[in-house]
Amino acid sequence: MSPAVPLIEAQGLRVERGGTVILDIPLLTVEEGEVLSLIGPNGAGKTTLLQTLSYLVGPFGGTLFFRGRKVGPDLPVLAYRRALAMAFQDPLLFDTTVFENVASGLRIRGVQKREIRAAVREGLALFGIGGLKDRSARSLSGGEAQRVSLARAFAIRPDVMLLDEPFAALDPRSREPLIEDMQAILRRTRTTTLLVTHDLMESLRLSDRIAVMDRGKICQIGAAHEVLNAPVDEFVASFVGTGTILEGRVVRNKGDTVLVSVSGSGEVIESVGAFPVGETVFLCIRPEHVTLSVPSGRAGQESPLPTSARNLFSGAVTKVSPMGFYQKIDFDCGFPLVSYVTLQSCEALKLAEGRRVTASFKASAVHMIKKTADPAESP
Amino acid sequence: MELILEGLRKAFWLLVTFDPEVMGITLLSLKVSGIATLVSLVIGISVGAVVALSRFPGRRIAVTLINTGMGLPPVVVGLFVSIFLWRNGPLGFLGVLYTPTAMIIAQAVIATPIVMGITVAALQQLPKKLRQQILALGATRFQLVLIMTREARLPLLAAVMAGFGGVISEVGASIMVGGNIKGYSRVLTTATVMEASRGNFDTAIALGVILLVLAYGVNLVLTRIQQRERPR
Numbered sequence: 001m002s003p004a005v006p007l008i009e010a011q012g013l014r015v016e017r018g019g020t021v022i023l024d025i026p027l028l029t030v031e032e033g034e035v036l037s038l039i040g041p042n043g044a045g046k047t048t049l050l051q052t053l054s055y056l057v058g059p060f061g062g063t064l065f066f067r068g069r070k071v072g073p074d075l076p077v078l079a080y081r082r083a084l085a086m087a088f089q090d091p092l093l094f095d096t097t098v099f100e101n102v103a104s105g106l107r108i109r110g111v112q113k114r115e116i117r118a119a120v121r122e123g124l125a126l127f128g129i130g131g132l133k134d135r136s137a138r139s140l141s142g143g144e145a146q147r148v149s150l151a152r153a154f155a156i157r158p159d160v161m162l163l164d165e166p167f168a169a170l171d172p173r174s175r176e177p178l179i180e181d182m183q184a185i186l187r188r189t190r191t192t193t194l195l196v197t198h199d200l201m202e203s204l205r206l207s208d209r210i211a212v213m214d215r216g217k218i219c220q221i222g223a224a225h226e227v228l229n230a231p232v233d234e235f236v237a238s239f240v241g242t243g244t245i246l247e248g249r250v251v252r253n254k255g256d257t258v259l260v261s262v263s264g265s266g267e268v269i270e271s272v273g274a275f276p277v278g279e280t281v282f283l284c285i286r287p288e289h290v291t292l293s294v295p296s297g298r299a300g301q302e303s304p305l306p307t308s309a310r311n312l313f314s315g316a317v318t319k320v321s322p323m324g325f326y327q328k329i330d331f332d333c334g335f336p337l338v339s340y341v342t343l344q345s346c347e348a349l350k351l352a353e354g355r356r357v358t359a360s361f362k363a364s365a366v367h368m369i370k371k372t373a374d375p376a377e378s379p
Numbered sequence: 380m381e382l383i384l385e386g387l388r389k390a391f392w393l394l395v396t397f398d399p400e401v402m403g404i405t406l407l408s409l410k411v412s413g414i415a416t417l418v419s420l421v422i423g424i425s426v427g428a429v430v431a432l433s434r435f436p437g438r439r440i441a442v443t444l445i446n447t448g449m450g451l452p453p454v455v456v457g458l459f460v461s462i463f464l465w466r467n468g469p470l471g472f473l474g475v476l477y478t479p480t481a482m483i484i485a486q487a488v489i490a491t492p493i494v495m496g497i498t499v500a501a502l503q504q505l506p507k508k509l510r511q512q513i514l515a516l517g518a519t520r521f522q523l524v525l526i527m528t529r530e531a532r533l534p535l536l537a538a539v540m541a542g543f544g545g546v547i548s549e550v551g552a553s554i555m556v557g558g559n560i561k562g563y564s565r566v567l568t569t570a571t572v573m574e575a576s577r578g579n580f581d582t583a584i585a586l587g588v589i590l591l592v593l594a595y596g597v598n599l600v601l602t603r604i605q606q607r608e609r610p611r
Contacts, residue, residue, distance in 0.1 A: 056511045078519060086515035088508055095530055104526075105516040156517070 005068040007032045007192055008053065008160065014061035015045075015052055015216075023048045023060070023216045030160070030194065035186055036221075037195040037203035040213035040239065046196040049213070050162050053194070054084050082109060085158035089165040091145035093137040098129070098148050101137050105156040123155030126185055143174025154185070161193040167202060179205060183370070200240055204282050205369055212236045224282070224371070225263050244285040244338045247371070250275045257363050265334040269311050271366035280371040289365035290339035292329065292357045294349045311366075313337065314358045317351055331357060386584025393585045400562070405589055408566040411479050412547040415486030419542050422487075423494025424535065428524045430495070431502035432510070442499060448492025453485075457552030460485040464556065477558035482566070485552040490542035497541060501534035502527055536605045540598050547594055567593075 006029040015023035023045045030036055038046040051057040053064065055077050064071040064080070071080045085105065093101050102120045111119070124130045127147040132140065140148065146166065153161060166182075167175050183206060186193060197203050203210055204224055211221040212235075220232045225247035231237035248260040251268065258275055259268050260283060275281055315333025322328075326340040329351055337359055341351065351357070393401045430441055462468050464476040464484070475481045505527060513526050528535070550568035557564035559573060567590045574583040 051511070054515055056514055078517070081514070082517040084515065086512070088512060090506065090508060092506060092509050092512040094526070095532075108517045108522055152516070162515070 006030060006065075007067060009065040009068075010053065010062060011065070012062040013049070013052055015048055015057070016061075021216055023052060025049065025062075025216075025218055028211075028218065028221075030192060033190045033192055034209060035193040035195065035207040036209045036211060037197055037207035038211050038213055039197055039200060039203050040219075041198065043215075044213040045216040046198075046213050047164055048216070050086070050164055050194060050196050054086055054162055055081055056086075082156075083159040084162055085153035085156045085160075086162040086164065087146075087150050087153045087166050089169045091140075091142075091149035093140075093145055093148055093152075096137060098124070098132045098135050098137060098140070101148055102152045102155050105152060109156075119155045119157065120151075123151035126154055126189075127151045127181060141174070143170055143178060146170060146174070147178065150182075154189070154191070159192060161191045163193060163195045165196055165198070168197070168199075182206060200245075201284075201369065204245070205371065212239055214239075243287050244283075244290070244336065246283045246285075246335055248281060248283055250277050250279045250281060253277055258368075260368075262335045267313065267334040269366060270363045271368050272364045273366075273368045275368065275370065282369045282371060284367040284369065285337070285361055285365060286367075287328065287338045287340040290337060290359050290361045292339055292341055292345070292349060292351070292359055294351075294355070294357055310360055310362055312358060312360050314356060317353055317355045317357060319353065320346070320351055327351065329357075331359065333359060382580055383584065386581040387588070389581040390585030390588045393582075394589070401585070401589070403562060404565055404567055404570050404586070405593070407479065407564075408547060408568070408590075409593065411482045411553075411566060412486060412543060415483045415546050416490055416539065416543045418483070418487040419490035419494045419546075420539065423491045423538065423542070424498050424528060425524075427495040427498025428502060428528055431499045432524060432527060445492055445496045445499060449496040451489055451492060452551070453489055453549040453553075454551035454555070456485055456488050457555030460488060460552065460556050476556060477560060477564060479557065479564055481556040482553050482564060485556045486546035486549065489549060489552060490546050493545055494538045494542045497538035498528075498531075498535060501531040501538070504534065505530055533605055536601050540601050543597055544594055547597075548590065 008028075008030040010025060010028040013023055013025040013028065014021065028049075038049060040046055048057070052060050055071075066075055066080050066083065069075040071077060094104060099120055102123050103116050106116045106119055120133075121130070124133060127150055129144060129147050129151065132144060132148065137145065137148065146169075150163075150166060167179055170178065179202065185191075186206060193206075195203065195206055207224070209222060210224055210227045212219045212227060212231075214235050220227055220236045227236065228240055228245045228247065231240060246262050246269070248262045248269065250258050251261045252259040253274065253276065254270075256274075257270050257272050259270055260281060261268050262283075269283060271283060313333035315331045315337070317329055317331045318336075319330040320327055321330075323340065326342060327346040329339045329341055329346075331337055331339070339359060341349070349355075349357070427445070430438065430445065460481065461476065463470045464473065464481055465471055466476070475484070509530065510523065510527065513523050518526060548568065550572055553559075553564075553566055554569045554572065557566070557569065559565050559569040565573075567586050571583050571586040571590070574580075574586065
């Protein structure tokens, strides 16, 4: 599936501004067809990385290879830039019609008129905005404008799509459908994509791999479940781990609920929702919805009665960390699970590292999101 | 009052009869200021775009100089252009002093900083990321300048208006380098000055009215375009 030569290979990327190193990445490879998201807090260097990869900002140290060719000596910078397309947080449309906007990247490349018409039609159709073709870009709503901006980038049919927080400025009503459409588009076009976002959910939904960045460095890069289940350090953990997020595959559809087998553990979680069997999903469980109990001597109190809509797992506490009025309890029951308990409960249950507990949460407490691209099950 | 009414009557008469001398003066005014404005647009927009879009040492000083140049007194321009074009001056070999060509040069010198200053301001008003977006669409540096200028076309219309308005109404430079020669280098402003100094207030008023109508007409057309395309 993945070719021997990565689509993009960046070696020793280093950007300094005013004596401060704002980007320092020894090695980054992007494989053909993958969606890689860059997440991290503001100032982590996500956007700088995107701009550096696209030669948009001033001098930087390091070397870029595109399909194995060194950008500069083997491949002219302009030719390299023209293999990429980029969309930003703001639509940045030109003051002309929607058609001309979507055509602009192709006009810049001197593409034939007939080809431009076809590519524009396709780009507009991709984002479901064919009807806006002749409208003035000024008359569009925020959501429409961002669709035009993305259609303009896709119309180029780039080898690599760079997206810099493309959904961040949208209100939820236009944001949700656009993310859903983007999932379908990425799945269908298989466009190699780098997505900058500070929204973990957004990156989980859209990407194959996640790179967590902080202070100009990539802290961890890997498949979603690797980053979620095995964060390499405190920073990554704190950034991705406000609750429990698990990757899994739907193994049975019971109508109102589905059974999801958690990747890497084989445990099965029941969750309210309807997804077809075989679908890869993320399960998000908020810590306050997970209740803990301890096997005790009192009969009948050992554990809550298992009902059809309840998940029960037993495991050992791995960590207890204070969080104000609550204690955050990490424990391992074949997969990592996080729970918040009050200080009183914590004392009553005598929670400490290594203590065995039973965790329960309702099937309705599990929030499921669909993962976009899974190379194994491409249509 | 009598004087003004008489002047207006005469002006009306000169206009409806297409008085050949007045027509000649008017056409020359339009030609000289029109060409001067075109020259200033070419130089002003291209240099202004470079100043606005690139980073180089001394850029801030350059912007300050351009802005200062926007208020260049026409008489001073006339003086220096005269000195340069003087028979013994550095450009004396051209032999264009006291010709419409000299007037075009002087007026272009006046209008260029105006156009340049407005161009710099107009381009800097565009969103910062727009430049990155255009480059990310695959533009060369030349295409970048072209597209940015196109995006700033509405404020740039103001540059055309200001440039043309500045030169069609200036008199100091035109009289110094053109010489106000009858039927050759006499334009509306220089003719107005001359007629008024001779006491021919009626003719002076007529010429003044034509000048006003011209300036109004040109600005009316440009304003129409600007308002029609104005962002909502």
